[in-house]
Amino acid sequence: MMTATIEPEVGKARRRKEDARLITGRTRWTDNIVLPGMLHMAILRSPVAHARITSIDTSQARGMSGVEAVVTGADIAEAQGSLPCAWPITDDMKSPPAPSLAVHTVKFAGEAVAAVVARSKAEAQDALEAIEVDYAELPVVLDMAEAVADGARLTHEDLGTNASATWKFDSAEAGTGGDVEQAIADGEVVVHRTFRQQRLIPAFMEPRSVVVDPTGEQLTMWSATQIPHILRLMLAMTLGVAEHKIRVIAPDVGGGFGGKLQVTPEEVIAFLVARKLGKPVKYTETRSESLQAAHHGRDQIQKLTMAARRDGTITGLKVELLADMGAYLRLVTPGVPILGAFMFNAIYKIPAYHFACTNVFTNKTPTDAYRGAGRPEATFAIERMMDELAVELGMEPLEVREKNWIKHEEFPYTTVSTLTYDSGNYEAATAKAKDLFGYDALRAEQAERRAKNDPVQLGIGISTFTEMCGLAPSRVLGSLSYGAGGWEHAAVRMLPTGKVEVVTGSSPHGQGHETAWSQIVADQLGVPFEDVEILHGDTQSSHKGMDTYGSRSLTVGAMAVLKAGHKVIDKARTIAAHMMECAPDDVEFEAGKFTVRGTDSSVGIQDVALAVFAAHDLPDGVEPSLDSEATFDPENFSFPHGTHLCATEVDTETGQVRIRSYVCVDDIGAVINPLIVEGQVHGGLAQGIAQALFEEAVHDESGTLTTGTLVDYLVPSAADLPSFTTGLTETRATSNELGVKGVGEAGTIASTPAVVNAVVDAVRHLGVADIEMPCTPMRVWQAIHGGAR
Amino acid sequence: MIPAAFDYTAPSTVEEAVGALAEAGEDAKVLGGGQSLLPVLRMRLAAPTTLIDLGKVAELRGVREDGGALVIGAMTTHYDVQRDPLVQQHAALLARATDTVADPQVRHRGTFGGSIAHADPAGDLLAPALAMDTEMVIAGQGGRRTVAAADFFVDYFTTALEPDELLVEVRVPKHTGWHAHYEKFNRVAQAWSIVAVAATVRVEGTSIAEARVGLTNMAATPVRAHAVENALVGAPATPEAIRAAAAHAAEGTSPTSDGNADADYRQHLARTLTGRAVTAAVSG
């Protein structure tokens, strides 16, 4: 028989197998689920940011057509417990109990105050309007700097302070570097800057939705969540329900960006109400509720001091942050800025480093993870600082970077903030990006436009970023006081016909796991791509998992799959050897076939599967199954990096910014599916550019969100973005067998500073040193004309 | 979100519609393309008892000529206005402005009359309607009346229409052979105007013989930039002369401030965009 050469799956730009159903919507979104006798829930939300609830009158609503129940915070005060926060960053962190339904006070506009359950969605909505709530308004805390000043008004009276915790790292204390104050005192050049990371809204496409079915032995919750496994555990722990009596299913989920890495008040309320009524209940938020009440992201004030020598060598970096928690600490809220602590030193060799962050309570929607979580903030600040240092020194910004970055021959390299970067090649990525960008020609055009005072000025922005991905080594998480580990689990099962079921503890919500995992397993087991099915997101079929966030699915989740696959092959080898009457050591496995070394005697792994099923003739002591499970706990993070270059045209007459070209060269290690990588990069860039130019959650002086619809919260569309030029260099990660690093957040982390650097660069010669994000036309115009106006 | 419950009726003539409106009383609302009304209902910012859907009133659709004017039925969709040959020929400004309204989906449902009646100060069709001296034909219980655009737009979302009246059609004086441009300024594609300028000019030889300039979102109602028009008449069609005239664009305006633009910046934009609009018009 001829052996067909099988083209490897890994590296193929396959279209994603899940896309047809996701794009057409012919699939099971949570909101599509209809159960017999299902009721609909609607939530009344506080219109004010801080108030005592003096009375709630639900009597009229209770009597309305179709209404089955009206629930207030007082009704479930005991049962609801406190929403969980899994990341107590310090021993003395202040974390007030966080109710799902407000009991006596409301702490942010949009907080849930009452819930109506009715036979139809319309009836539930009608009844909401009949609930009368009296609020005695209290002074609001909105500004972080004011909040931590003496005599500030308080978000939570009983805490006596708005500061939740202060977390510090100091290289002199840690023994990883020198004393930053000394470095600053000795600095030939010292640059001080303060940046504002505006508050953002994740704005995932599918609003959050939950269905709870309390009938039967287990209570089943379907939720549009990123974290079905963590959610089950947290429901059990916070509501005091036995874990094995809860099943959580994340069906197809339409985006998350960290916004669905949460245990939400709405999930808890639906859970409690359904259980109380003994009937299935569905809740799907409106877009306005989603923008207002789902957790927000970013929102920091970053004060940086950088010391350097005249030749451009950085000698010290000091970072002081205020991070807005909003009104309560949600699942990982306090840890988000702390993740950034490891990233301010970025790709640079910084001999002295100090980081301090104070987490602050305000009367705003809680913040939490949002694509990049802590790392985009840090990357923005350091990449902006590199440009500022270059200006201060009169050096070319790429040259300052190169002077300070870790050279490719210096890896592995342990940074001042204690991480060990396993691999990287900043020189290669930068050279390729410069080339694709036409760097020198654009610099020449910039000079020309400046010289002739062109109303449209050109700017060039650089971001040579890295990030820590693959959250995370459990030991590291433990040392940071995180409440859980960072492993991932998988199972690989060969069915009797040789088809393969893979169970992953990762929980995709748009990333394309089904395709990528199938490619990996098809190559590993030597079976056709079509013969592999990926199961996920249901705690009944996938009993163990740590879910999807922090660019961890491939680096941790797929590694668990690979590990389970190895076990399957090992076992199949024993059986194949038995079938071919030789020793297992004499059997080679390649492209799905076991061959007796040096002979043409062979048996396919899919045939072994059938023999295992029949179990007529297995070696002694071998169980008749070809299933394996594995849990992978990474030993290190992975460190994708890249060089992003952006050219912007700034219309100095109106302040309008147009991105003329955007080039990125990312090094994400080995590439499983280039098309998925391209998609992740494009989406990531769009999101990072959105922070630079378009998006901002704005509150008025009473604490009301004034960007509460998509008319005001400007999520850009394809029409607002340039055509991206993307490229890759491949420096394989050494910390995992696949050599992968993760690509889910790269574009978002890298692009924001590239764009803002380009905007500032375009008008720097007009006396502009910084422009606050988002760089709206008005801000840009005011920056240019500020003095003269 | 789900609107509060309402009654629904779909008359097939203007007469029936006027009757239905009178019968349903104060709390009735006319439904045009629904692109502005439905969001308001879904957010429960309004809860009319009855919706009178004009979608089946055939006589309200289409564009026809009537002597020196075009007559555009209130229910003519943006999409139909955009590609109508009569509009292209005699009211290019309206076609150009309509091109910038929202996205194709909205343009297929939203109507010219609905935009005019809704009177959103950021709406893109109000300034062209004002600049071209259009007239609104209104039907009520007592018959029809005509109101000039200058008197029609009263305040934010407020027009000369009484609650029991319908906008039937808009009469647009022909601007045959006039050049036109609508300069819209916004932050993302398909968004409402922060400021926009509607300009249409008649060029004779190398100079501007007549000019009409309207401003979007510079006040509670659309604004006519008379000072600019006056400065343009007889001026050479050069960038310098146009810029000098455009410097008058913000005169007498006191625009609002919001997150996108404060009043100063709006006034600056009005001047800059007027220069651009007129320059584009003369060279277009």
Ligand SMILES: Cc1cc2nc3c(=O)[nH]c(=O)nc-3n(C[C@H](O)[C@H](O)[C@H](O)COP(=O)(O)OP(=O)(O)OC[C@H]3O[C@@H](n4cnc5c(N)ncnc54)[C@H](O)[C@@H]3O)c2cc1C
């Ligand atoms: C996403 C989106 C983006 C948009 N962007 C823009 C934009 O960039 N620029 C822009 O100009 N517009 C924009 N619009 C609005 C759009 O142009 C609408 O079509 C217009 O505002 C209203 O027209 P309509 O036919 O849909 O009216 P409807 O929504 O049906 O009605 C609007 C109001 O007018 C009244 N009304 C309607 N017809 C009549 C009539 N014949 N007589 C009396 N009263 C009447 C209604 O009672 C209601 O009060 C946008 C809309 C959407 C949904």
